Amino acid sequence: MxxxxxxxxxxxxxxxxxxxxxxxxxxxxxxxxxxxxxxDAQCTRSKELFHDAQEVIPxxxxxxxxxxxxxxxxxxxxxxxKLYDADGNEYLDFLQAGGPTVLGSNPPExxxxxxxxxxxxxxxxxxxxxxxxxxxxxxxxxxxxxEQLRMxxxxxxxxxxxxxxxxxxxxxxxxxxxxxxxxxxSDQLAYGIRIPGSKFTQAKGIPLTTFTFTDExxxxxxxxxxxxxxxxxxxxxxxxxxxxxxxxxxxxxxxxHEFILGARELADKYGAxxxxxxVVTAFRLSEHGVQYLYGVTPDLTIFGKVIAGGYPGAGGxxxxxxxxxxxxxxIHADSKVKKALAGGTMAGTPLSxxxxxxxxxxxxxxxxxxxxxxxxDRLTDGLxxxxxxxxxxxxxxxxxxICHLETVGTMHFSIDWSKPWTIxxxxxxxxxxxxxxxxxxxxxxxxxxxxxxxxxxxxxAAYTPDLIDDALRRxxxxxxxxxxx
Numbered sequence: 202m203x204x205x206x207x208x209x210x211x212x213x214x215x216x217x218x219x220x221x222x223x224x225x226x227x228x229x230x231x232x233x234x235x236x237x238x239x240x241d242a243q244c245t246r247s248k249e250l251f252h253d254a255q256e257v258i259p260x261x262x263x264x265x266x267x268x269x270x271x272x273x274x275x276x277x278x279x280x281x282x283k284l285y286d287a288d289g290n291e292y293l294d295f296l297q298a299g300g301p302t303v304l305g306s307n308p309p310e311x312x313x314x315x316x317x318x319x320x321x322x323x324x325x326x327x328x329x330x331x332x333x334x335x336x337x338x339x340x341x342x343x344x345x346x347x348e349q350l351r352m353x354x355x356x357x358x359x360x361x362x363x364x365x366x367x368x369x370x371x372x373x374x375x376x377x378x379x380x381x382x383x384x385x386x387s388d389q390l391a392y393g394i395r396i397p398g399s400k401f402t403q404a405k406g407i408p409l410t411t412f413t414f415t416d417e418x419x420x421x422x423x424x425x426x427x428x429x430x431x432x433x434x435x436x437x438x439x440x441x442x443x444x445x446x447x448x449x450x451x452x453x454x455x456x457x458h459e460f461i462l463g464a465r466e467l468a469d470k471y472g473a474x475x476x477x478x479x480v481v482t483a484f485r486l487s488e489h490g491v492q493y494l495y496g497v498t499p500d501l502t503i504f505g506k507v508i509a510g511g512y513p514g515a516g517g518x519x520x521x522x523x524x525x526x527x528x529x530x531x532i533h534a535d536s537k538v539k540k541a542l543a544g545g546t547m548a549g550t551p552l553s554x555x556x557x558x559x560x561x562x563x564x565x566x567x568x569x570x571x572x573x574x575x576x577x578d579r580l581t582d583g584l585x586x587x588x589x590x591x592x593x594x595x596x597x598x599x600x601x602x603i604c605h606l607e608t609v610g611t612m613h614f615s616i617d618w619s620k621p622w623t624i625x626x627x628x629x630x631x632x633x634x635x636x637x638x639x640x641x642x643x644x645x646x647x648x649x650x651x652x653x654x655x656x657x658x659x660x661x662a663a664y665t666p667d668l669i670d671d672a673l674r675r676x677x678x679x680x681x682x683x684x685x686x
Contacts, residue, residue, distance in 0.1 A: 202495060204600050205598060206581060207585075209455050209457045212455050212596065212598045216610055219595070219596050219609070224609055224637055225594055225685055226640055227641055227644045227684075231682040232640050235644055240271055240643075244286065246275065247275040247286055247287050247288060248272055250287060266654070269646060270642060274290075274646065284306070292646070292650065293650050295604075295653070295658035295659055296653050296658075299659075303484060303564055303569050303573055303602070304560065304564060304567075304662050311563065315512070325547060325552065335555075335558045336352070336554045336557045340508075340561070341519070346499055346502055346521065348519075349525040351549075352516065353516035353543075353549075354545050356385055356506070357384075358385070360387065360478065360503050363501050364389060364390065364440070366527045366528060367441035367476065369541055370523075371473060373438030373439055374437030374440060375415070376440060377430070377441070377443070379420050380393045380397030382443065382478070384478050384503075389414075392412050392415045396612060396616060397449070397454075398618060399616055420449050421455075421460045426464060426467055430473070433471075439472075439473040440474065441476050441501075442475050442476065445481075446478075446482060447482055447486070451657065452603055453605060453612050454612060462497060474500040474524070477499035477501070479492070480503055482603075483504055484507040485507055485570060485603070485659075486601040488564050488565040488569075488570055500524060507560065509553040509554075510556040512553055514549070514550055515557075527540060528543060567662065570601070572664075573602035573660050576662075577600075577601050578601075579666060579669045579670075583669065584604075584673065585597045587680055588680070595608045602661065603659060605656060606652070643655075644679045648679055650675055
């Protein structure tokens with residue numbers, strides 16, 4: 202099975218070609234007009250608020266996804282597939298809060314249920330609540346590999362704890378992750394982020410000795426993975442293999458089904474736990490997770506984003522009891538089994554557990570994943586038609602409702618430390634291309650399209666064919682102003 206459309210090999214070939222081509226981006230004169238005629242003239246309140254924010258917030262925003270060229274817009278309302286900013290401008294929302302709003306933003310049927318919970322118990326009690334049980338049972342019913350669920354505040358927390366569970370369960374030391382993948386920002390996993398081969402270079406503020414037992418392998422390469430596994434046997438063995446099952450950065454560099462199958466075999470062969478980071482994919486590509494689509498059972502699954510329906514407290518680990526026992530707590534905890542250090546005052550609150558329960562229940566009952574994926578297919582097919590017609594080097598592809606529009610291919614580069622003379626070129630190229638990603642993102646925003654970093658788009662069940670076609674007309678207009686730089 203290949204969930205990458207139009208196919209893993211075809212996408213990789215197109216991305217390989219893209220990074221060899223000269224950069225194509227929005228005409229600088231057109232960008233300047235967008236900056237003056239749209240952002241400066243029609244987003245005045247957002248500009249004022251950003252100015253104020255810079256005085257009291259480092260960088261002016263609380264979330265990395267919020268910063269956009271030339272300044273972040275302030276959004277005041279989210280509804281279905283639409284966003285509205287502080288100046289009253291309307292946008293098509295392809296950010297979808299970074300992925301969690303599969304039903305669409307702020308669905309009233311979910312909000313009403315949450316309000317009932319808040320009226321009764323408030324957002325948090327610090328004690329057991331019935332919705333902790335309900336969401337855990339629902340996830341166990343939906344996801345094949347899960348018998349038990351422990352909730353956390355974020356995917357970052359869950360990934361960090363999963364590494365501890367793996368070390369206790371296997372007695373091994375090392376953690377292997379796919380180069381370029383993001384498994385949160387904890388010290389031990391802030392390695393090899395975004396660009397394969399980047400190692401520790403983006404881990405500012407973290408001592409290099411922290412990564413003594415963390416390493417990366419090349420995305421989609423079983424040869425690279427097994428080479429690392431063999432080497433680690435000599436220094437304590439590998440406790441866990443972390444994988445985003447659609448590829449690094451939510452499938453920005455897609456990987457094959459064959460790789461996933463091979464990774465499962467290698468994990469068994471070398472006594473490591475296979476950990477699927479399904480923070481983005483679970484309950485988005487399928488209510489049963491990508492593991493169901495691929496027919497591969499991980500040892501542990503990381504949840505986030507959708508697990509709380511877009512509400513705070515979105516994180517969790519699920520797996521069989523034999524591994525989850527390393528997280529058990531309370532008065533009946535088995536003292537014979539060592540417990541992974543884990544906490545979280547605001548984890549599994551009535552708010553997050555109820556929001557997750559009602560959201561996941563609605564997703565499963567309404568076929569929301571398939572609806573969102575159908576809209577992702579329509580968007581991607583339309584983008585590919587426009588790109589081909591305009592003879593642009595851009596690459597559009599998708600994994601269901603996770604859509605990618607690569608105009609510069611920044612994250613398709615990699616760093617090869619065995620060829621140090623090539624590294625300055627990679628750094629220079631990725632720097633230039635990242636800037637043009639921001640410029641293209643600004644053009645999209647000015648035409649009423651909100652994306653993730655100008656290159657990723659999430660569709661939801663709130664989208665309709667008419668809304669997708671409207672978005673395609675806007676993209677077509679923008680691409681008319683693309684030039685070779």
